[in-house]
Amino acid sequence: MSPSLFSAIRAGLTKTREALIGKIEQVFTGKARIDEEALEELEAVLIQSDLGVKATESIMEALRKRAEEGQPVDSNTATGLIEEEILRILGADSLRPELAKAEQGPTVIMMVGVNGTGKTTSAGKIASMLSKGGHGVMLAAADTFRAAAIEQLEVWGRRVGAPVIKHQEGSDPAAVAFDAFEAARARGVDYLIVDTAGRLHTKSNLMEELKKIKRVLGRAGTGAPHEVLLVVDATTGQNAIAQARVFNEAVELTGIVLTKLDGTARGGIVVAICSEFGIPVKYVGVGEGVDDLRPFDPREFASSLVSH
Amino acid sequence: MPVFENLSAKLQGVFKNLRNRGKLTEKDVDLALKEVRMALLEADVNFKVVKDFVARVRARAVGEEVLASLTPAQQVIKIVHEELTDLMGGQSSKITFAPKPPTLIMLVGLQGSGKTTTCGKLAALLRRQGRKPLLAAADVYRPAAIRQLQVLGSQLNIEVFTLGDKVDPADIAAGAMERAKSFGYDTVILDTAGRLHIDDEMMVELERIRARVLPHEVLLVVDAMTGQDAVNVATTFNQRMGIDGVVLTKLDGDARGGAALSVRAVTGKPIKFVATGEKLDALEQFHPDRMSSRILGMGDVLTIIERAQEAFDAEQARKMEEKLRKQQFTLEDFLNQLQDVRKMGPLDQLLGMIPGLGKAKALKDLQVSEKELGKVEAIIRSMTPEERRNPSMIDGSRKRRIAAGSGTKVQDVNALLKQFEQTRKMIKQISDASRRRGPLGKMPFMP
Numbered sequence: 001m002s003p004s005l006f007s008a009i010r011a012g013l014t015k016t017r018e019a020l021i022g023k024i025e026q027v028f029t030g031k032a033r034i035d036e037e038a039l040e041e042l043e044a045v046l047i048q049s050d051l052g053v054k055a056t057e058s059i060m061e062a063l064r065k066r067a068e069e070g071q072p073v074d075s076n077t078a079t080g081l082i083e084e085e086i087l088r089i090l091g092a093d094s095l096r097p098e099l100a101k102a103e104q105g106p107t108v109i110m111m112v113g114v115n116g117t118g119k120t121t122s123a124g125k126i127a128s129m130l131s132k133g134g135h136g137v138m139l140a141a142a143d144t145f146r147a148a149a150i151e152q153l154e155v156w157g158r159r160v161g162a163p164v165i166k167h168q169e170g171s172d173p174a175a176v177a178f179d180a181f182e183a184a185r186a187r188g189v190d191y192l193i194v195d196t197a198g199r200l201h202t203k204s205n206l207m208e209e210l211k212k213i214k215r216v217l218g219r220a221g222t223g224a225p226h227e228v229l230l231v232v233d234a235t236t237g238q239n240a241i242a243q244a245r246v247f248n249e250a251v252e253l254t255g256i257v258l259t260k261l262d263g264t265a266r267g268g269i270v271v272a273i274c275s276e277f278g279i280p281v282k283y284v285g286v287g288e289g290v291d292d293l294r295p296f297d298p299r300e301f302a303s304s305l306v307s308h
Numbered sequence: 309m310p311v312f313e314n315l316s317a318k319l320q321g322v323f324k325n326l327r328n329r330g331k332l333t334e335k336d337v338d339l340a341l342k343e344v345r346m347a348l349l350e351a352d353v354n355f356k357v358v359k360d361f362v363a364r365v366r367a368r369a370v371g372e373e374v375l376a377s378l379t380p381a382q383q384v385i386k387i388v389h390e391e392l393t394d395l396m397g398g399q400s401s402k403i404t405f406a407p408k409p410p411t412l413i414m415l416v417g418l419q420g421s422g423k424t425t426t427c428g429k430l431a432a433l434l435r436r437q438g439r440k441p442l443l444a445a446a447d448v449y450r451p452a453a454i455r456q457l458q459v460l461g462s463q464l465n466i467e468v469f470t471l472g473d474k475v476d477p478a479d480i481a482a483g484a485m486e487r488a489k490s491f492g493y494d495t496v497i498l499d500t501a502g503r504l505h506i507d508d509e510m511m512v513e514l515e516r517i518r519a520r521v522l523p524h525e526v527l528l529v530v531d532a533m534t535g536q537d538a539v540n541v542a543t544t545f546n547q548r549m550g551i552d553g554v555v556l557t558k559l560d561g562d563a564r565g566g567a568a569l570s571v572r573a574v575t576g577k578p579i580k581f582v583a584t585g586e587k588l589d590a591l592e593q594f595h596p597d598r599m600s601s602r603i604l605g606m607g608d609v610l611t612i613i614e615r616a617q618e619a620f621d622a623e624q625a626r627k628m629e630e631k632l633r634k635q636q637f638t639l640e641d642f643l644n645q646l647q648d649v650r651k652m653g654p655l656d657q658l659l660g661m662i663p664g665l666g667k668a669k670a671l672k673d674l675q676v677s678e679k680e681l682g683k684v685e686a687i688i689r690s691m692t693p694e695e696r697r698n699p700s701m702i703d704g705s706r707k708r709r710i711a712a713g714s715g716t717k718v719q720d721v722n723a724l725l726k727q728f729e730q731t732r733k734m735i736k737q738i739s740d741a742s743r744r745r746g747p748l749g750k751m752p753f754m755p
Contacts, residue, residue, distance in 0.1 A: 044355045050535040053350055115558060116420025116531060145586075147459030148452040155451030169459075200561040233420060237352030237535025239563045260419065263504045265537040 039064060042078065050237055050265070052272025059085045083302050089275045090298035098295075099282070100226040100254065106138070106184040106192045108217055108224040110177075112210060112251060113231035114243055115198030118259040118285060120149060122231050123195040124156030125285065125293035126257075131160050136189035140180030141166040142173040142213060143197040153195050159290060163187075173197065173209065174216040181220040194225065201246035214251045229282065231257045232273070235265040244273045253277075258296070259285035270301075318347035323385050332380040334370045341366055344388070352566030354539045357395070357573045365391050389600055395569055396596035401553065401578040403434075406524045409494035410442070412485060414521075416514055416549060417529035418541060419502030422557035424453060426529050426583060427499040428460030429591035430555075433581075434495055435466065436589075442493035444484035445470040446477035446517070447501040457499055464588060467493075477501070477513060478520040485521055498523065505544035514549055525552045527580065530567055532559045538567035539574045546575045553580035556594070560584045639696040639728060643688045646681060686714035687724050699725055 039060065046056040062081055071077075101107050109126065111119045120143065127137045139157050141164055143149035150166050157164035165180035177194050184192040196213060199206035217224045230253045232240050247253055261267050261284050270281050281296040322343045326336065341362050348358045365387055368374070374383045405411045413430070415423045424447065431441040443461050445468055447453035454470050461468035469484040481498055488496045500517070503510035518526065528551045530538060545551055554571050559582045572579055579594045688696060690713035695702050702710070702725065704718075711718045 044349075044359075047349050048355050048536045050352075050537070053346075114533070114561065116422055118420060146456070147463075148456035151452035151455045152450070200558065202560065202562050233531075233533075235418065235531070235535060235537045235541070236533050237538075237563075237566060238350060239352070239533040239535075239561065242562055243533075260504070263418070263537070264506055264540045265535070269535065 039067070046082070046268075049268040050272070051268035052238065052241065052275065055085065055089060055268075055271050055275050086271055086302040087298065089271050090281075090302060091274070091278070102221070102223060102226050105221050105224075106181065106189055107226045108181065108184075108192045108194065108221065109227040109229060110194045110196065110214065110217070110225040110251070111229055111231055111257075112196050112247055112253075113198060114200050115146075117198065117231040117233040117236075118257075119143070119198060119231045120152050120156065120195050122229075122257045122259060122283070122285060122293065123153065123193045124160060125290060126283070127156065127162050127191075127193055128160045128290050129293060130191050131162060135191055136187075137162040137191045137193065138180065138184045138187070138189045139164045140177055140192060140194040142176045142180075142194050144169055144171050144173050144176065145197040149195070149197065163189075174213045177213050178216050178220055181217060181224065185221065201243050207246065207250045210247075211250050227254045227282075228252060229255050229257050230279070231259060232269065233265075234258055234261045234267040234269070235263060236269055238269070238272070240269045241272055241276055244277055244279060248277055248279065253279050255280050255282035257281075257283045257285065257293075262286050262288075262292075318350070319344060319388070322347065323381065323388075326384060327381040332375050332384070334375070337366065337369050337375075337384060340384070341369075348566070348569070351569070352535045352538070354536060354566070354570035354574065357539075357570045360573075361391060361395060392569075392600035393597045395573055396594075396599060397572045397578040398596055400593055400595045400597075401580055402593070403525055403580065404552065405495070410485060410488035410496050411494065411525070412481075412496045412498060412521055412523040413525045413527060414481075414498045414500065414518070414523040415527050415529055415555070416500050416545060416551070417502060418504060418531075419450075421502065421529045421531045422583060423447075423502060423529045424456050424460070424499050426555050426557060426581075426591070427457060427497050428464060428466075429583060429588055430581070431461075431466050431495075431497050432464050432588050433591050434497075435464075439495050440493050441466060441495040441497055442484060442488050442491075443468040444480060444496055444498045446480040446484075447499055448473040448475065448477055448480075449501040453499070453501070460588070467491075469496075478517045481517050481521040505541050505548075511544075511548050518549060526550065527553050527555050528571075528577075529555045529557060530571060532556050532563040532567055532582075533561060534567045536566075539570050542571045542575045542577075546577060551575070551577050553578050555579075555581045555583065555591075557583040560586075560590070637732060639688050639691065639699055640693070642728060642731070643685065643696070646685060683714070683716055683720060684724055687711075687716055687721055690714040699728060 042063070043056060043060050046059060047053070051059075059082055062085065063078060066077065066081075099107070099109065111123045113119050123139060127139055131137045137160065139153055139160075139162050141150040141153045143153070144167060147169070150164075150169060154164050154166070156162075163183075165176065165183050167176045167179070173196060180192055180194065194213070194217070196210060197206075199210065201207065214225060214228070228251050230244060230247050232243070236243075244253065244256070256270065256273065256279055258267060258270055258281055267284075273279060274281070281298070281301075283293050284296050284301075286292050286294060322340050326332070326340050344365070345358055345362045348361065349355065353361075365384075368387045368391075369384045374380055374387070377383050403411075403413065415427055415430075417423050427443055431443055434441050443457055443466055445454040445457045447457075454473060458468045458470070469480070469487050471480050471483055477500065484496050484498065487493070498517075498521075500514065501510070503514070505511065526549050528542060528545050528549075530542065534541070542551075542554070554575075554577060556567065556571075556579050571577070579596075581591050582594045582599075584590050584592060687710060690710045691702070695706065695710075702721075707718050707721045711721050714721075
């Protein structure tokens with residue numbers, strides 16, 4: 001990863017890091033050895049970063065063990081431990097952010113997620129990134145439900161210079177996906193990005209609709225969709241785990257796009273999702289610009305999160 | 309309603325354990341509260357809020373009076389219920405309307421929290437309450453945001469004021485107020501662009517709009533799925549904009565709703581509305597006491613009654629009563645009733661509000677029931693009007709035709725006819741009884 005990418009992610013995470021480190025230091029100020037009260041405070045700090053109960057517990061266990069062994073646990077050891085643990089959970093080496101590639105025909109990327117996480121925007125940003133990399137890109141407006149979602153994607157299509165395949169609002173999204181695939185194959189584009197409607201994972205009929213889109217794509221082209229990306233808003237709390245679980249069961253996620261990381265949200269929820277399902281984070285959104293989507297690197301993420 | 313399902317299930321588990329003990333010691337209470345604390349934290353309730361909450365409950369719960377009472381567990385649950393209600397604001401609070409119309413309601417919030425959709429829902433709700441709303445599109449940044457509001461406006465048949473996306477949002481707001489004044493709209497609902505609370509430039513823009521048009525209500529729209537960051541967002545928006553209330557969206561998911569519990573506590577500003585579905589009528593007044601009942605699995609009968617009152621028109625109910633009494637109740641009426649019941653909302657939501665049914669387990673089978681209802685509707689719709697009025701004429705051949713027409717089996721048609729016959733008998737018994745005791749209640753029966 002180039003230094004500029006690193007600093008961009010770092011900048012996006014600065015607030016997170018400062019808040020986390022600041023709080024951890026508060027906890028340990030003036031304490032050579034950790035006491036039970038301080039441990040409880042630390043537990044709270046981790047939970048407030050949306051890290052998830054499981055990850056928090058495993059970190060707390062390691063810290064307690066050190067404290068019981070009589071080892072001095074100061075703020076340095078604590079942050080080191082947290083970084084280690086996050087890296088372990090994110091599986092720094094085994095997970096790769098690159099997109100899968102179809103052996104022949106267009107590579108199909110399907111964007112899924114609950115309402116308002118930034119699916120359409122992320123689809124546009126990924127299209128821009130691929131198009132700048134010299135690939136032919138096409139967009140499929142399979143969000144036929146939300147008012148003006150199609151127009152929103154069309155604006156992105158014009159920005160990026162990618163054709164947008166669409167039907168009427170309210171039409172069958174699977175049919176849009178199918179037509180888009182046929183068009184993508186006929187025109188020989190490299191990537192087809194399918195934007196789907198936001199849906200709460202608790203609406204089983206809408207999840208069935210999503211399964212159908214995937215099925216139809218699978219019948220249209222071998223191995224399609226090659227990527228199913230869950231778009232997760234970094235401000236989401238523990239509910240993102242439920243989202244990941246249900247979407248994964250329905251359409252087998254291949255990766256996560258973590259958006260809106262430029263706010264004060266901790267983004268710690270990614271750690272929890274990785275810990276539960278082993279789904280890699282592929283991209284992070286760190287701003288409002290067309291180019292503010294970055295490949296995700298677990299190592300950089302972990303160190304940005306806890307290093308000084 | 310599966311709102312707060314996880315939190316609700318956890319807390320109910322804790323209290324079940326508590327109830328199984330006859331006498332409670334201080335230690336029992338502490339143990340239970342420790343679990344309550346964990347449940348709240350897992351539900352994304354802000355850490356400080358949880359700490360205060362647990363401390364308050366404990367202070368009240370370990371008193372001699374509670375522990376020595378005959379039903380200590382019940383007492384503790386009652387305290388938790390009261391404190392939860394209190395945490396969410398106690399009383400439900402309403403929109404403040406300007407003494408001299410038009411009232412300006414301004415919606416603000418992060419990207420993707422649901423501002424534009426909420427604008428549409430709020431306009432629909434206010435119109436149901438007899439007001440004349442105008443929608444104003446001041447999100448000039450997100451592609452097609454104005455178009456989205458226009459589509460919502462045309463669905464609702466409510467005018468949308470726009471000056472395009474090349475105009476300063478403050479000018480749009482001022483223009484909308486002018487429009488409202490000259491065309492007799494009494495409420496203007498202003499949609500603004502989503503923005504991060506730490507984006508100074510965008511926050512300055514909001515302050516500028518506020519200074520220009522002086523909104524009577526600034527509502528912060530918050531996604532119910534927000535994590536610990538919700539309090540930071542709410543605090544910042546409140547400091548800069550002086551919000552008057554909060555709209556909580558996407559409550560129809562399984563969000564644990566920590567945001568709901570925290571936002572009021574840290575800002576002191578009430579949650580005024582909650583959005584509970586994708587349809588444009590799915591916006592409700594927020595009632596803290598009812599919500600805390602739902603969380604604790606005590607049900608929410610009040611909301612059911614209100615929804616019934618909205619769904620059933622009184623005149624229709626009176627006619628129905630007449631028909632029932634005169635034994636003229638037909639399959640056609642049956643179908644109308646069915647549709648009225650469905651107007652009240654999805655069945656799983658309704659049943660979730662019934663005391664004792666709020667648990668996830670009980671709601672599992674309900675998707676089937678929703679399907680069953682659809683089936684019944686299809687069968688009746690496949691009958692001729694004559695058949696609907698006089699089901700006894702439906703013979704074997706007709707049954708086969710109806711089954712084929714509705715995509716069901718003859719057995720399904722038989723089952724429905726049998727059920728209808730039984731219902732008729734039941735109505736006869738009830739109306740015979742009520743003739744002696746006075747008129748039937750205003751609430752129509754449920755099939």
